[in-house]
Amino acid sequence: MREKKIDQDQKSENPTEALEEKSSRRSFLKGLSIGAAAVSASLVTGCVPDVGAATSEELKLRWQEFFKKNYRLMTQDEKDQTVARLERLASLRDGMELQIGTEPPVEQVLYGYAFNITRCEGFMECVSACINENNLDRKTNTQYIRIFEMEPGKLDPSEGNGNFYHEVPVENKFYMGTQCFHCENAPCIKACPTKATWREPDGIVVVDYDWCIGCRYCQAACPYYGRRFNWGESEVPKDEITQKQHYLGNRKRPMGKMEKCTFCIQRTRKGKLPACVEACPTGSRVFGNLLDPDSEIRYVLKHKKVFRMKEELGTEPKFWYFID
């Protein structure tokens, strides 16, 4: 199906030709306005790439990508088309064979996460796994997870040491990890002026990277410092790129977008554990379905002493800390 579409696209190589295929008045006007908008956009921001460097197919695909809808307004057909375009673009530009998915949320699932502050010993395996899984920028060392070395009795990570680098664990210290908490009542969603970030039905707070304008209001709104802004396209060595991707997850983010932990949406929607949970050498990380009374996460909530960070704000994070 996807290949067929690309074949059709290849027939009309000139982007203006493609726009004028149906020559109704409406499409003509649309083409005219789109063209005008694109010309001005290219003049202002330089977004439309160097014509000489790109093939006409690549140019056409980028052109079409520029005018797609918000992910939530797309039909499944449109989702398939944009994913096919992104995959084709990746193979044209970088010679990468990617599999970008648009898996919908699983019914009757609400993801929850628990972190054992007694067990974590600060080995940072989770951070490393997250970087690899989510194709995080190696140049600026973007990290979604932070681990804080904490003094006993303190429970606020802002009082801990987030930049430790020595042999761990240190006697009489404990370790506390933070990341996006996927709040049920998320302030970042309310702050977004373009509706580029929202809560999916399975509770994951996601970002449509192509709809984000990079204003960073959400970063200011998040009381947990869960969001990261990229100052440039991520630089990842080609052989380290995770090829199984999700449109709302670890696919290549354009420059100047907001990104953050997505509970590894490309993994969890296929029943796999997030990369951090799988990498944790001490079993401090528990992940599961809150709507399943038999799940591990529900066991932890029922039988352990749990607390959430800044609970009094009413943000309802789905990320609990617990002690043995």
Next chain:
Amino acid sequence: MKRWVHRTAGLLPTAFLLLLLILAGAQPGAASEKSFLDEVKAVNTPFDNRSVAQVLPVTQPTVLAKEDYQGGSFRVLARKQEIERFKCSSCHTDKEVRGKNALELTHGNVVVQHGREGNALSCIDCHHPEDRDALEDKKGRKIDFDHSYQLCGQCHFRQKRDWVGGAHGKRVENWAGDRVVYNCTTCHDPHSPKFEKRFPVIYAVPLN
């Protein structure tokens, strides 16, 4: 002047009423008392793990645990295939083992740091004194290497309880599908169970 006073006198109570209405509507305390957790806790029908279509089964060898999890069964990663030179009975036969430096050559890598000082464990605290292919608990029951949690749980009963429930240890690969968990010995070296100190694999950078 008098007319103006009359008019405002009529307006004031209405304005006051309006203010009251607005305040009552925007009371933050009343809104935050209801939590999504109430809805979560109200769900008591088990989730059908087969509804996650794309879940891949665990490929590592597993055994069915001899414990109950939430009224059902679960699987544990097998251990025997991980043990070097298993079966032990290929050397430990009825005859006495009499190589020169045999102990040093075969088991020199084993460092026992298990149990508090003065109470350190010895080999036969866990290993079966006669049948080397098995373990033995304090009640004299023979325990399979694949089910070592039965042995560890004698002392570490709190950890075992948490492990069965899912608060200690971890699942293998999947949150959905059949429950497969790590064995005690997948993570802990049974001879020196405490994790060794080491450097973190990566360092953190200051927030942007």
